[in-house]
Amino acid sequence: MGFVEDLWAKSGSIMATIMFVYAMSEKFLPPHLLAYLRKYTHKLASFVSPYIQIIFHEFGGERLKRSDAFTAIQTYLSANSSHRVRRLKAEVVKDSQTPFVLSMADNEEITDEFQGVKVWWTSTSTTPKTQSFSFYPASDEKRFLTLSFHKRYRDLITGPYLKHVIDEGKAIAIKNRQLKLYTNNPSSRWYGYRSTKWSHIVFEHPATFETLAMEPEKKQEIVNDLVKFRNGKEYYAKIGKAWKRGYLLYGPPGTGKSSMIAAMANFMNYDVYDLELTAVKENAELRKLLIDTSSKSIIVIEDIDCSLDLTGQRKKKEKKDDNKEAKDPIAKMAEEEENKDSKVTLSGLLNCIDGIWSACSGERIIIFTTNFVDKLDPALIRRGRMDKRIVLSYCCYEAFKVFAKNYLGVESHELFPKIEELLGETNMTPADVAENLMPKSINEDAQTCLQNLINALELSKEEAKKKTEEETKKKAEEEEARLEAEKEKEECAQQEVKANGKSGDVVKENGFSH
Numbered sequence: 001m002g003f004v005e006d007l008w009a010k011s012g013s014i015m016a017t018i019m020f021v022y023a024m025s026e027k028f029l030p031p032h033l034l035a036y037l038r039k040y041t042h043k044l045a046s047f048v049s050p051y052i053q054i055i056f057h058e059f060g061g062e063r064l065k066r067s068d069a070f071t072a073i074q075t076y077l078s079a080n081s082s083h084r085v086r087r088l089k090a091e092v093v094k095d096s097q098t099p100f101v102l103s104m105a106d107n108e109e110i111t112d113e114f115q116g117v118k119v120w121w122t123s124t125s126t127t128p129k130t131q132s133f134s135f136y137p138a139s140d141e142k143r144f145l146t147l148s149f150h151k152r153y154r155d156l157i158t159g160p161y162l163k164h165v166i167d168e169g170k171a172i173a174i175k176n177r178q179l180k181l182y183t184n185n186p187s188s189r190w191y192g193y194r195s196t197k198w199s200h201i202v203f204e205h206p207a208t209f210e211t212l213a214m215e216p217e218k219k220q221e222i223v224n225d226l227v228k229f230r231n232g233k234e235y236y237a238k239i240g241k242a243w244k245r246g247y248l249l250y251g252p253p254g255t256g257k258s259s260m261i262a263a264m265a266n267f268m269n270y271d272v273y274d275l276e277l278t279a280v281k282e283n284a285e286l287r288k289l290l291i292d293t294s295s296k297s298i299i300v301i302e303d304i305d306c307s308l309d310l311t312g313q314r315k316k317k318e319k320k321d322d323n324k325e326a327k328d329p330i331a332k333m334a335e336e337e338e339n340k341d342s343k344v345t346l347s348g349l350l351n352c353i354d355g356i357w358s359a360c361s362g363e364r365i366i367i368f369t370t371n372f373v374d375k376l377d378p379a380l381i382r383r384g385r386m387d388k389r390i391v392l393s394y395c396c397y398e399a400f401k402v403f404a405k406n407y408l409g410v411e412s413h414e415l416f417p418k419i420e421e422l423l424g425e426t427n428m429t430p431a432d433v434a435e436n437l438m439p440k441s442i443n444e445d446a447q448t449c450l451q452n453l454i455n456a457l458e459l460s461k462e463e464a465k466k467k468t469e470e471e472t473k474k475k476a477e478e479e480e481a482r483l484e485a486e487k488e489k490e491e492c493a494q495q496e497v498k499a500n501g502k503s504g505d506v507v508k509e510n511g512f513s514h
């Protein structure tokens with residue numbers, strides 16, 4: 001439907017005539033007469049027309065900040081109707097996954113429907129024709145979106161429809177944003193020109209729950225847990241708890257703890273804050289760092305057992321520089337400052353986890369990883385603090401099948417039963433299975449790769465057997481040595497008793513002789 005026809009349909013013939021005359025006169029009338037005309041046509045139009053218009057300006061009161069509502073509506077309209085618009089505008093948007101974002105061009109119109117009610121959106125930009133000077137290029141350009149709808153649907157459109165548009169627009173923006181991986185800077189670098197507590201790079205880890213090799217039921221359970229958490233805003237508010245969830249990931253090296261974190265971040269679309277505790281000097285610093293994290297983020301403390309010892313005191317840094325004397329004094333001071341004994345304590349960490357986020361809005365996930373769960377202080381991992389414990393262990397058959405599908409594209413093979421048997425007999429980490437399964441050259445087919453894995457598993461089984469034999473032998477030898485030592489000790493004791501006995505006799509004899 002063309003512009004004039006559509007206008008006719010919406011506003012009736014009188015209205016369209018007014019608008020037509022108005023549009024024509026814009027070309028010929030001087031500005032002051034045009035302003036009058038504008039005022040009265042608007043009055044007349046609103047009197048005659050059964051349609052309501054709502055205008056959303058790009059910039060609110062303070063011109064420096066773009067209106068959130070405008071951005072959300074624009075995102076919603078681009079996602080839902082850009083394929084229906086003939087003229088689009090491409091803009092480079094910060095933190096977006098795509099090089100540019102498309103939105104409807106000026107003076108284009110989009111029709112949307114909500115619960116069977118039609119609404120119309122138009123995008124307009126105006127530049128004042130008066131001669132003015134501005135320090136900011138194009139700062140006088142005003143852009144706005146106009147929503148038109150029949151006054152009969154006023155409540156529906158101003159209430160549920162606009163909420164739906166803005167919520168969906170925000171959700172789309174979050175989905176399309178580029179994830180970031182943050183790492184904390186030492187506090188000596190927090191102040192000064194352009195310095196920050198966290199440095200970031202773009203997070204582009206390819207791990208997803210599809211690529212993660214583990215039992216499907218366990219994986220599903222984790223995904224369900226995350227979904228429940230993501231949708232739990234009202235629930236957490238209702239029960240009066242901060243909207244956060246703690247996970248403890250533990251298992252031997254190479255079992256996928258870091259890959260799981262990356263998969264979680266990609267699934268949730270959350271930024272990752274990799275908190276290096278050894279660079280944090282005291283509890284107050286820790287608190288500042290945590291407050292400085294954004295909502296929708298995962299805060300990760302890897303190898304927690306290496307950062308805090310069981311008493312909650314920080315482990316001392318082992319590395320000491322030998323040629324300290326040769327360094328310039330400023331570098332030396334900075335280094336000394338960084339190497340200063342940290343006072344971050346277990347209780348400080350726990351207080352931050354428990355306390356801080358009750359005051360921070362938005363959702364956050366905290367993840368601890370460790371290779372040795374038994375070494376951790378129970379206070380750190382008690383329920384409520386760490387809501388879910390996930391054990392990542394040696395590769396099982398189900399996990400292998402995920403690798404085979406992802407790496408080789410095979411879901412069944414005659415060699416699978418042999419692999420299942422070997423995986424049941426020997427411990428191999430998923431990292432090693434993946435390494436052995438990966439084609440080493442383009443000539444290697446699935447059969448060769450599976451055979452390579454079988455060879456590696458057999459070798460591992462052989463080595464494990466040898467190791468067990470050696471250990472048994474060593475234990476037996478140790479036991480033998482212990483028994484030998486005990487025997488020797490006993491013999492010595494007996495000899496001593498004998499010797500004492502003899503001398504006793506002498507004494508006795510002597511005693512008698514006296």
Ligand SMILES: Nc1ncnc2c1ncn2[C@@H]1O[C@H](COP(=O)(O)OP(=O)(O)OP(=O)(O)O)[C@@H](O)[C@H]1O
Nearest residue numbers: 211212213252253254255256257258259430431434
């Ligand atoms: N469960 C898994 N699923 C998919 N890939 C895995 C899995 N476990 C390990 N890998 C592969 O092995 C490599 C090492 O895994 P990852 O870094 O996640 O192990 P980790 O448990 O974090 O080890 P560490 O304790 O040494 O930090 C990854 O690059 C990944 O490709």
Ligand SMILES: [Mg+2]
Nearest residue numbers: 257258259302
């Ligand atoms: Mg890791």
